[in-house]
Amino acid sequence: MRRSQILTFVAALAVPGIALAAEPGGGEGWLKPFAAIAAGIGMALAAGLCGLGQGRAVASAVDAMARQPGAAGRIQLAMIIGLALIESLALYVLVMGVLLLFVKWPA
């Protein structure tokens, strides 16, 4: 990405910070705008990368099942376990997002 794009993106992230600084003495819930941005971007990244990872896992599993139909049961079991483990990584981000958005953090 070009440097101007990166700088524009970082500047957009700084807008809530400037708005909050203008408030008299950090108001109640200073975390809220940043929490929303963080939860949204984090969950989007996690879901996308989890999709990529699970796609690779299923692709290899299906390839292996096509090569050796006799072992299809065991391969399917390993695929299910692998998918659940990859999925849990995206779930940690979901839990963190819910934590950021719905817990009343002390100022």
Next chain:
Amino acid sequence: MGALEHPPILSLPGIPEHVTYMWVAMAILIAIAFAASWRVELVPRGAQNFMELVLEQHLTLIDDVIGPAGRPYLPLLATLGLFILVANLLGLVPGLVAPTANVNTTAACALIVFVTYHAIGIRTQGARAYARHFMGPIPWLAPLMIPIEVFTHLARPLSLSLRLFGNMTGGHILLAVFFFLMGFDGMLGWALRGSLGGIVLGGPAALLMAAFTVGFVYPLKLLVAFLQAFIFVILAAIYIALAIEAAEPHH
């Protein structure tokens, strides 16, 4: 998020709802167990047949993952599996709450697995041999292996509890958002308010969302309920297998 809820049907005063519904799940399981073992017959029929099938599937799983040495641990794994399954399924009924949608319940199950697999390892191999397998295959690699092993072991109950909790709560939030969007505060309310745009757009949108919820979201939640119980049991079996198998010489 509280505004998206409706209070659960059964609520005892002073007792948190995840505890109440854990008791409901226990009552259901005890009732099924009584029905299955009331009169035990050689050729099983009905509830006994069903429960024998379920337990045989668990035994097959244990044989696959741990081997015959794992058969004494069938009560633990089957209890965990059946309890988590019933608890997950309770969350599908509107008006009931899944106890596993609360991190306390899932953390309790995960802690049970954690303490148990260490106890199994220590009892099978002896405390010194079990502690020695923390140091890895080569002795002078120990200062590197020990922190990695400790971190891995600590991550296991964390991941077990958060995986189950996140799946259940995520499905719950999804369903709550759908009901909000298509209910009397959303599409349906828009249609019922009588404006032309409401009837033309809101009505079909509400119908479409209802069809989507019943046809896709509910089956997905059902699948996730079964899958997460299965994953919990199989991961617990894998941890027990790892705790036992270090007794064999590495090859």
